[in-house]
Each structure stands twice: as C-alpha cells, then as structure tokens.
Amino acid sequence: MPIFRLEIENRPAVPDALATKTAQTLSAWLGLSPARIRTRKVYLCDLDINEAEAQKVLAAIADPVIEVAATGALPDGDSADPPVILTVSFLPGVTDAVGKSVKTACEDALGRTLTGQVYTGTMYLVWGLARADVERAAAEVLHNPLIQRIRIEEPPRTPDLTVPRAGVAQTPRTEVVPLRGLSDEALERLSRERLLALSIPEMHAARAHFEAEGREPTDAELECIAQTWSEHCKHKIFNAPIDYTDPEGRTRRIERGVFKTYVVAATEDVREARALSGIDGDAGDFLVSVFSDNAGVVRFTDDLHLVYKVETHNSPSALDPYGGAMTGIVGVNRDSFGCGLGADLLANVWGYCLGKPNHSGALPKGLMHPRRIREGVHHGVIDGGNQSGIPYMRGFELFDDRFVGKPLVYCGTVAAMPVETAGRPTHEKFTAPGDKIVMIGGRVGKDGIHGATFSSVELNESSPVQAVQIGDPITQKMMFDMLAEARDRGLYSGITDNGAGGLSSSVGEMAEASGGAEVDLARVPLKYPGLAPWEILVSEAQERMTVAVPPDKLEAFLALAARREVEATEIGTFTDSGRLVVWYGEEKACDLPLVFLHGGLPKVVRTARWSPPVRAFASSSDREKALAARPVGELLVSMLAQPNIRSGERYTRHYDHEVKGLAVVKPFVGVCRDIPATATVMRVRHGRDEGVVLGEGIHPHYSDLDTHAMALACADEGVRRVLSAGARIDRMAALDNFCWPDPIKSATTPDGEHKLAQLVRACEGLYEACVAYGLPLISGKDSMKNDATMGGVKISVPPTLLVSVIGQMKDVRRALTLAPRAPGDVVYLLGETDDACGESELSRLLGLTLDGVPRTDPRRFAARYHAFAAAHEAGLLRSAHVLSRGGLAVALSHLVMASELGLSVSLDAVGRGLSPAIALFSETTGRVVLTTRAEDSAALEARLSPHGLVRLGAVEPGVSGRGYLRIRHGGQTLAELGSDALRRAFQEESHAV
Known part of the structure; x- marks a missing residue:
C-alpha cells in the first residue's frame, strides 16, 4: 500500500x-x-x-x-x-x-x-x-x-518515504541452552552474553534443577529464571545473610538480612507499639497492607485507604533520559493502581539526583552531559504525568558530580483505594484456579527486554539498547479508566503490573495465589512480528497489566474493554498444578515449578566491614579564616544561589499540579507562589476536608562521613516536613528508597565490603528513627548497582536514601505553610543548634572538607515533635518551616521571600558559643522555625521551652511592599538584605536555559 x-x-x-x-x-x-x-x-x-x-x-x-x-x-x-x-x-x-x-x-x-x-x-x-x-x-x-x-x-529535497518498520517474518522458535558440563568460566560467559546477571552459584542452582529433571533448559526458562532472580526483583543483597564488622571492630551475623532485620522489623515494632498504646482504638490496624503488594496501603477514612509507592528508574534514564524517566512515572502509576484490586491515582511525586548542570570537566565516552540528562528526565516525567491527567505534589533536585555516571530518578504515586469493592476488601486479591489470564493495555515489543537484569548490573559500553523503553501515557490512561470501571463491577479477581520481567514476573507472581498458571504466548498481541517466545515472555514493553478474570466474568470483561477501546486478550488460565507452564502454540517454551522459581535462589553470605577512607578535614582556624573573609550577608546571598539550594522553579512549572483541583498547600507557596513548600497538602475527595500531607528527606552528602547519621537525618526531615504542614503525629507512614553503589567486593569494587557496611549502618539508623517516631515503613525499593564504567573510568553514586513520608490531616483548612502571616507575630526556633557543618552546603560553598556530620537523637526529638503537634492542635502556630540544607539562614530567607514581610532576628540565643556564621549555616537536625501571635507567645513557650524553644525576633511590616531580613548578634546588625536581593540569587537559574 x-x-x-x-x-x-x-x-x-x-x-x-x-x-x-x-x-x-x-x-x-x-x-x-x-x-x-x-x-x-x-x-x-x-x-x-x-x-x-x-x-x-x-x-x-x-x-x-x-x-x-x-x-x-x-x-x-x-x-x-x-x-x-x-x-x-x-x-x-x-x-x-x-x-x-x-x-x-x-x-x-x-x-x-x-x-x-x-x-x-x-x-x-x-x-x-x-x-x-x-x-x-x-x-x-x-x-x-x-x-x-x-x-x-538541504533544498531541493525529495520527501523521504522510508518508514522504520520493525520485526521479521520468520517463525520464532524456542531453543535449548545446554548447561551440563560447562565450566564456571563458560557459565559466567553465558550469563554475561545473554545478560542474565546470574552469579556462578545461581547458574549452578539452575543447572542442578534441570539435571534433576533429566533435561536442559530452554532459552525461555533460563530467561524467566534470570528475571525472577534478578537483583531488581529479588533484592538479593537486602535479603542476604551478612557477616558484619562494625566501627568498633565487633563482628556479628545479620542472619535475616538487612531487609527483615531492620526495615520489616521497624514496621513490626511500630505496629506492636501502636497496638499496646491503643493509638488506633476501634478503627482497626492503621497498616492495611505492607510489603506484600505493589505498594503500601494505610487506613485513611471509613471508606478510603491511602496507597503510596516510590520507585527508581536509574539505569534506563542514563541511556535515554526521556524514555527512561517516562517509564518510571507511568510504571509507578501502574504499581499504585495495581495494588489490591485497584486504586484511584491522586498525585505524582518525583526527585532527581544529577550531575551538576554546569559540569565543565571531561566526560567518559558514552555518558551524556548532565544538563541533557536533566532536560530529558524532566521532560519524560512531565509528559508521563501531564498526559495521564495526574498532578504532581512534590519534587526535588540534588546535584553532585558523582551522579554523572548514573542519575537517580525517583518517581512516586499516591492513590486512594475504596475500602470495599463489590462486597470484598479492595486491598485483597482472590485469584483462584480456573481464573483466566488476561493481558490488557499496550502490545509487546522488544523494548524493555532485559530491563530487570540490566538494572541489576552496572552501566557500561555493552548495556543493551533494547532495555530502553518509551511509555504511552494516553494508552495507559484509557486502560486505567476501563479497569476502574471493571473493578467497581467486580469483573476481576486479581491484578498486577507487567513491570520488571514482563509476563514472566506478573503471571509468575500471580500464579503463587492460585498455585500455578498456563500461558500461550502465541495469543499475546505484538507490536510487530518475529519476537522469539522468550522475548515475548520477558519483554517489559509498557502500559500493560495482567488481570485474573473468573470464567463467568470473562465475556463481560472483554466486552467492556472493547467498548472502551482498550485491547484485552485472554492468554491462559491460572491453575493449581504448582508449575508455570508457557506454550507458544503447540510448542512448550517453559515449564518451571513455582517452588523453584520463587524459592530456589541460593543464598550467599555477604561480608561487610566498616573501613572508611581517611579524610583530611580543614582545621578550625582554616574554617574561621574562610568565614571571616566574607560578610554574613554575602555568604547568605551566595548560599541561595548554590545548585542544591536555589529555586529550580523553571523546570517544575512545566508539571501540572492543578489538575483534579485537590491541592491545598501547593508545591510553591507565598505571596508570589515561588517558594518551595515545606510539605504539600491535598484533599482526596471534593467536598471533604480530610487531607494527605507529603514530605521527604534525602541527604546523600552526609554518607561521605556516616551513613547512619545520613539515614537518621533523612527520616527526621521527612517527619518534620509533614508535621510542619499540620499532619497528625499518629498517622504518619514512610517509604524507603535505597540507591547504593555496588556493595559486593570484586576486582572492580575493592571497597565493596565497606559499602555494604555503609548499607548496614544506614538500615540501623533508619530502624532507630522509625521506631522512635512511630513511623512505619509501608513500601520501598532498593537499587544496588548504581555505578557506570565507561572508557575505563568508573563513577559510583554516593550511598543515597530517600525517605518519603505520607501524613494525614482531619481538616485541610488547618494546614500550615512556611509564610509568616502578619506583622507583630513572634518568630521562634524550636530545637538546639550545634556545630554540624560536615558535608553541609556551607562546606561546599567554602570549598572545605569539614568534620561534624549532623547527628540526630530520635528519641529526644520525638518528644519535641509530640509537643509541637500538640501546640498546633491547640491553635498556637501560625506558620512553620523545617531547617535543612543551608540551615537557619536559608529557612529565614524563605520566610521573607514567601511573605514579603520584614524579619528582624537575633542570633544571641542560637547555639552555645557558636559564631554567627555557624549558627546561621549549621545543618543541625530536629529544628523548626515557627511563628505565633504575640498574645499566644506565653502559652507556646510554656509548651515548647522544655524542648529547646528559642525566641528569634518578630515579624515586621515590609518596606514599599517588599520584605527584608535583618540579622543581629551581640547588639550589632550583621546583615540586612531585601527580598529582591534574596530572590535574585534564589531564582538565578530560573531565568536561564
């Protein structure tokens, strides 16, 4: 034609x-x-x-x-x-x-x-x-x-009519892959060439299984095992027993792995404490579904649960920032939607750790410039979210040259789940033998093949092009709308995302509920012909989900899909055979027992040893000399222009946060709507005042000194953020996302044992914070191979933990923002200030390596936060803002720019014997700057003085409609800066390309 x-x-x-x-x-x-x-x-x-x-x-x-x-x-x-x-x-x-x-x-x-x-x-x-x-x-x-x-x-030109048709006309076949008799070297080469990402012990386990069955594996079976056993899917490092030598030289075995020992244990201990204290009363367990589904589920109202999931899409985004990031956001949309029997998507969150946009050094061949990656990931998540009709409610960027090799791309989705659907609890799946397996949504192509195994290894010159995917959010939105209708009509019994591993994972996981599954890949709709059976089985081509449909509901389900113009195809049946059986027409491609597929992964004991490199810290005299060379006002203006401090508004304004009309405290606040909110607040349903509060904490730079302190700081900041917006202290939950450099010792990672010890330390810190704050972890993700080797140069990310906190409010009309409300209000600092400038923004601004990483005392801070929340409940707070990167100076600048009012503060009572610059720029954790009415100050001080409350000064009228910040110490004015000067520095990049 x-x-x-x-x-x-x-x-x-x-x-x-x-x-x-x-x-x-x-x-x-x-x-x-x-x-x-x-x-x-x-x-x-x-x-x-x-x-x-x-x-x-x-x-x-x-x-x-x-x-x-x-x-x-x-x-x-x-x-x-x-x-x-x-x-x-x-x-x-x-x-x-x-x-x-x-x-x-x-x-x-x-x-x-x-x-x-x-x-x-x-x-x-x-x-x-x-x-x-x-x-x-x-x-x-x-x-x-x-x-x-x-x-x-160049003109004149002849219009090019060449179309990029894909596929071949050949009939795909299943191949047998001999393993018997292969040497370890040959097994390792086979794993590497097929991108199986299986270790020698894992290849041995696979070979032993097939030898016991008296046969060799097919390519589809080997690929299915590789996807299921990948680091991405099985979290092998998080689940491995670890022989750990701590900083004091004591060695012990973490038999259950860090996931169960710290992450799951934190939630179990918080759950037990809540039950003993009677916090939940007659409402039932606050934790509805954790660590057992695509996302975490918590109780919200009598008729709604909240669902939350945050994922990473680092490796694909390094190859194709646009497509990789888009698949990250549409993929996590599917995770939250596919939790239980389905949830209604409310809002997206995102965050990126990137190389510095102004990076001027040489880049190893094969790596994109950080500014190109930055543009691409923003564009991808923007398109994926905006075209899906889902607003964004939180976003952040962090910059460090170590993210040049592999960016960290976080994408998350909050959803609301009906408590019951068609007479059943919506958070439960009830797939049974005989239910039909239906693939719904997009078609299958080569895009996304080896996505799971590709994300389980470091990035290098041989990374597969076919791992790159591009999402189709419009197709996915149509699928979600149709599935929500099918859910409400009770037309299916189970659902999950066709994410990592494609059908091999989705059907393989759902088959555990029924006890088996049988699939015919010849029925699967393809984008183009010529895919081999194993490719159809493991492709991660986007916007697809797998649904279990009872036989008596199949006709109605398929008719609804056709009416809504969504492609849905029956491809098999769930069984109770105990096996995953996959056909391609008359040819059997795969026949694996579920007990082996999901339980046959051999456990390897890992070794972790705390042995940090020796660092040369700047002396106190060098630090004071650098500080003395620059006036406080000049330091503050320079700080506001730092990459990790400045606005970033130019990019975030392209994301839609108004669609659905549920936002209350929006991502940018203040009289000019240009200051990033401490936390965001949104309704869940129109006409109702219950609200969701979102905040987060992330501090990868602290890992250079101590990952234990880093993890505590992340959890602490996430909690402070949601409380500062008015969240209930008894209804907070968190998600953990670990992004680590390779923590396994090898020829290319000689410090792997220390990196694994850093992971243990971080998990210990996270556990301590969660238990102290009553903060259950409800979902998470770990990404363990965030390294890139290009042109012989290896670049590893700093150990990074993102803690995302979701809170609740009874009445969003009582939400707080960071903006002071009126002249005459009193300004306070809650929490002591210490000399904590190690790996702070001040250290980077001065170009000095400083000691003194911020330390967190979660048990002491927990009492402070309870008192703070009670003060808000009593109506004593007018505004609140956390102190984070850049310390008190940056927080006060935010207040001035947001309100366009004057702020006159004294540092006399901030810190014990600290210089003014350290008092301003220390990143001590556990602190909040807040305001109250003058007539309420005595009542507030009575409540909070035992928890480190310090009066800073007062809110004053602006001058000619503009705010100002006056900083005093010892009776002298150290700096007086107008909001225009602060805003110019803060928004410097927002006016650039």
Whole structure:
C-alpha cells in the first residue's frame, strides 16, 4: 500500500515555541547562534488509505487557523537562502506514542479501522548555521542515537518515504541452552552474553534443577529464571545473610538480612507499639497492607485507604533520559493502581539526583552531559504525568558530580483505594484456579527486554539498547479508566503490573495465589512480528497489566474493554498444578515449578566491614579564616544561589499540579507562589476536608562521613516536613528508597565490603528513627548497582536514601505553610543548634572538607515533635518551616521571600558559643522555625521551652511592599538584605536555559 507523508507547521505569524526553545538551547549549551529556526511535524502514514483519504486525514489533524499542512512536502523557503534541514525520527521498534494517537485520529476521521502504522518525526529548518554545526547540534542536543535516527539535507529535497518498520517474518522458535558440563568460566560467559546477571552459584542452582529433571533448559526458562532472580526483583543483597564488622571492630551475623532485620522489623515494632498504646482504638490496624503488594496501603477514612509507592528508574534514564524517566512515572502509576484490586491515582511525586548542570570537566565516552540528562528526565516525567491527567505534589533536585555516571530518578504515586469493592476488601486479591489470564493495555515489543537484569548490573559500553523503553501515557490512561470501571463491577479477581520481567514476573507472581498458571504466548498481541517466545515472555514493553478474570466474568470483561477501546486478550488460565507452564502454540517454551522459581535462589553470605577512607578535614582556624573573609550577608546571598539550594522553579512549572483541583498547600507557596513548600497538602475527595500531607528527606552528602547519621537525618526531615504542614503525629507512614553503589567486593569494587557496611549502618539508623517516631515503613525499593564504567573510568553514586513520608490531616483548612502571616507575630526556633557543618552546603560553598556530620537523637526529638503537634492542635502556630540544607539562614530567607514581610532576628540565643556564621549555616537536625501571635507567645513557650524553644525576633511590616531580613548578634546588625536581593540569587537559574 502507498505511504503518504504529511508535513505540518505553524503559520508565519504564529510563534513556534519548539523553535524558540531549540535556538535558546543551542546558544546556551553549544554556543551556536542560528539566525532562524522553524520546526515541522512529520507523519508517515503507512496505512491502507488512498490519496483522497490522506487529504481528509490531513484536514482532520492540522489546525487550519494556526497551521499550514501538505501531503508530500511544504515549501522550504527562499532558494537564495536555503536552510539546513534536520529530521529526527524513531528507530524501528521504538514506541511511537504520538504515531499511535495519530492513527486513532485517522480512524476517527475516516470512520473505519485501519491496518498499518503512523510514524512521526520532527523537522528542524535551520538558517545561519553550517551543516557541520547542525550535525553537532543533532549529536549533542537534538537526538539520541539509541532510539532515534536523523536525516540532514538541504533544498531541493525529495520527501523521504522510508518508514522504520520493525520485526521479521520468520517463525520464532524456542531453543535449548545446554548447561551440563560447562565450566564456571563458560557459565559466567553465558550469563554475561545473554545478560542474565546470574552469579556462578545461581547458574549452578539452575543447572542442578534441570539435571534433576533429566533435561536442559530452554532459552525461555533460563530467561524467566534470570528475571525472577534478578537483583531488581529479588533484592538479593537486602535479603542476604551478612557477616558484619562494625566501627568498633565487633563482628556479628545479620542472619535475616538487612531487609527483615531492620526495615520489616521497624514496621513490626511500630505496629506492636501502636497496638499496646491503643493509638488506633476501634478503627482497626492503621497498616492495611505492607510489603506484600505493589505498594503500601494505610487506613485513611471509613471508606478510603491511602496507597503510596516510590520507585527508581536509574539505569534506563542514563541511556535515554526521556524514555527512561517516562517509564518510571507511568510504571509507578501502574504499581499504585495495581495494588489490591485497584486504586484511584491522586498525585505524582518525583526527585532527581544529577550531575551538576554546569559540569565543565571531561566526560567518559558514552555518558551524556548532565544538563541533557536533566532536560530529558524532566521532560519524560512531565509528559508521563501531564498526559495521564495526574498532578504532581512534590519534587526535588540534588546535584553532585558523582551522579554523572548514573542519575537517580525517583518517581512516586499516591492513590486512594475504596475500602470495599463489590462486597470484598479492595486491598485483597482472590485469584483462584480456573481464573483466566488476561493481558490488557499496550502490545509487546522488544523494548524493555532485559530491563530487570540490566538494572541489576552496572552501566557500561555493552548495556543493551533494547532495555530502553518509551511509555504511552494516553494508552495507559484509557486502560486505567476501563479497569476502574471493571473493578467497581467486580469483573476481576486479581491484578498486577507487567513491570520488571514482563509476563514472566506478573503471571509468575500471580500464579503463587492460585498455585500455578498456563500461558500461550502465541495469543499475546505484538507490536510487530518475529519476537522469539522468550522475548515475548520477558519483554517489559509498557502500559500493560495482567488481570485474573473468573470464567463467568470473562465475556463481560472483554466486552467492556472493547467498548472502551482498550485491547484485552485472554492468554491462559491460572491453575493449581504448582508449575508455570508457557506454550507458544503447540510448542512448550517453559515449564518451571513455582517452588523453584520463587524459592530456589541460593543464598550467599555477604561480608561487610566498616573501613572508611581517611579524610583530611580543614582545621578550625582554616574554617574561621574562610568565614571571616566574607560578610554574613554575602555568604547568605551566595548560599541561595548554590545548585542544591536555589529555586529550580523553571523546570517544575512545566508539571501540572492543578489538575483534579485537590491541592491545598501547593508545591510553591507565598505571596508570589515561588517558594518551595515545606510539605504539600491535598484533599482526596471534593467536598471533604480530610487531607494527605507529603514530605521527604534525602541527604546523600552526609554518607561521605556516616551513613547512619545520613539515614537518621533523612527520616527526621521527612517527619518534620509533614508535621510542619499540620499532619497528625499518629498517622504518619514512610517509604524507603535505597540507591547504593555496588556493595559486593570484586576486582572492580575493592571497597565493596565497606559499602555494604555503609548499607548496614544506614538500615540501623533508619530502624532507630522509625521506631522512635512511630513511623512505619509501608513500601520501598532498593537499587544496588548504581555505578557506570565507561572508557575505563568508573563513577559510583554516593550511598543515597530517600525517605518519603505520607501524613494525614482531619481538616485541610488547618494546614500550615512556611509564610509568616502578619506583622507583630513572634518568630521562634524550636530545637538546639550545634556545630554540624560536615558535608553541609556551607562546606561546599567554602570549598572545605569539614568534620561534624549532623547527628540526630530520635528519641529526644520525638518528644519535641509530640509537643509541637500538640501546640498546633491547640491553635498556637501560625506558620512553620523545617531547617535543612543551608540551615537557619536559608529557612529565614524563605520566610521573607514567601511573605514579603520584614524579619528582624537575633542570633544571641542560637547555639552555645557558636559564631554567627555557624549558627546561621549549621545543618543541625530536629529544628523548626515557627511563628505565633504575640498574645499566644506565653502559652507556646510554656509548651515548647522544655524542648529547646528559642525566641528569634518578630515579624515586621515590609518596606514599599517588599520584605527584608535583618540579622543581629551581640547588639550589632550583621546583615540586612531585601527580598529582591534574596530572590535574585534564589531564582538565578530560573531565568536561564
């Protein structure tokens, strides 16, 4: 059938936003100054349509008011001044979500179903740059060769009609992979070449199983085992017994692994303490479902539970920042939706640890510049969330050159789950033998093959291109809407995400509920022909879920899917055979006992030894000399411009936080709505005042000194954030996300034993904080191989823990923000200030290595937080804000910019014998700056003085509508800065590209 090329561009009088952004980026990043850029959308319609229908399609998809369009090619401009033309399009097999939507639009315009596909591209017409400059722009900014192809030409041109069809016509076959008699070297080579990421003991275990069955494995069986046993899926390091030598030289065995010993134990101990204290009363256990499903579930109201999950998508985002990050957000959407029998998605959260955007050093070949990764991950999560109609409520960025090798990309989703659905508890699945296995949503392709095993090893030159995925949020949104309707009608008995490991994991995991499963891969809808059975089985192609449907509900389920234009296919049956049996037509591809698949992974005892490298710290005299060289006001302005302190608003404004209309305390607050909120608050349902409060803590730099202190600081900050917004202290829960460099000693990781000891120390700190604060851990994720070796250079991330805290409010109308309310209010600091500048923002600003990592006393702080929460309940608080990176100075600056009021504070009572600069910039944990009415100050002091309450000063009227910060010490004014000066420094990057 003929291929029709459609080109569409804005009319000359209509601004071209993409062209403008591209010109700004080329100038800022590459120093290129094009005279002019124009962009076009290109569609190659490989459909069963004729010329007249192509014209009808063009008329349907082009806006006649603001666009011009043509079949074939639009004019390229004056022949006397020809542009260089760059066209960027996808490689064969890469998901083209826009092309899929355009095909649907074509079908709607023509009123019939079409065969074939639409392939999209973006054309840049560039004037004023040489062809070599355009080639450089394409290589460094405008395309990713892993997923895209380019074409560079000059007029006159012949419209390119080449379409990137994928697939082959061959009949796929299952192969036998001999293991018997192979040496360890051969087994290791087989694992490496197939990207199985299986160790020698694991390869031995697999071989022994098949020898016992008297046969060799098929490729599908070996791949299924590899996905199921991957670090990504089985969390082998977290679950391994560990022989641990602590900082005092004492050795002990952590028999149950750090996950059960610390993470699960923290939740169990908090649960027991809540039961003994009667906190939950007659409401039932606050913890509804933890560590047993796709996400954590806690009790919220009589008719709703809350669901929360935060995931990482680090390795894919290093290869393709846009696609990797998008699959992160749409994937965690599926995790929260697929918890129990399904939950309604409320909000997304995100966070990125990246290399510094202004990185000017040499990069190992194969690594993208951090600013390109930053642009890509933002764009991917923005598209995934905005196109799904889900607002964002929290976001952060952190920068360090050690994230150049592998960025950390956190994506999370909060959801609301009905307590009951169709007469059953919604948090429970009830899949039974005989239920039909239905795959619903997107089709299967090679994208995402080996995703789970790829994420279980370090990034290097051999990392597989096919691990890169691109999500299709529109297809996924349609699937969610249809499944929510099916859930409410009771049409299925179980559901889970086709995430890591694809069907091998989703069906394999769901089969444990019934006792077995039988699948026919020949029924699975494919994006293109030619996939081998093992590829269909383990592909992680996006926007898919696996559903268990009782036989008597199948017809209704499939009819509903068809009516909602969602593809759903019965591919097998859940059984009680005890085995996962996979066919491809008449050919058996896989036959594995579930007890071996899920329980046959050999446990290896790991060794952890605390042996930190010796560090040379700056002396006290060097520190004081550096501080004396710069006035306090100058230090503060410089601090506000630091990468880890400044606003970041330019990026976050592209995320939609208003859709659904539930936000109360929004991500940015203050009179100008430009100061990041301490924590965010949102309703769950319109017309009801119960609220969800979200906050977090993350401090990877503290790990350079002590991961135990780092973990305590993360949990402590997350708790302080939600309490400072008004959360109930008895209804907080947390999620832990560990992102670690490889903690296993090897030739390439000689310090692996210390890195594993750092993990143990962090888990100990997390346990201590959670138990002290009554903070149960309800879900989490660990990512253990965050290293990159490119061009012979190894780059490892610092040990990083993100603690995400979800709190609850009875009445969102009582929520607090950080902004002072009115002149005359009194400003207080709650909590003592110590000399805690080790790995602080001050140390980076001064360029000095400082000792004294912030230490946290969770049991003492817990009493402080209970008193603080009681003061809020009594109506004594007007505003509250945590002290975090940058210390008191940054927190006070936030207050001034948010309120445009004056703040006159004294440091005389802050700290014991501390210099003013240390009192201002110390990052001592456990502190909150708050305000109250003058008439309430005595009552507040009576409650909080035993917990370290210090009066700082007062809120004053602004000058000419502008706020100011006056800092005094010993009767002298050290600095007086207007809000304009503070804001210019704080928002410096927001005005840049």
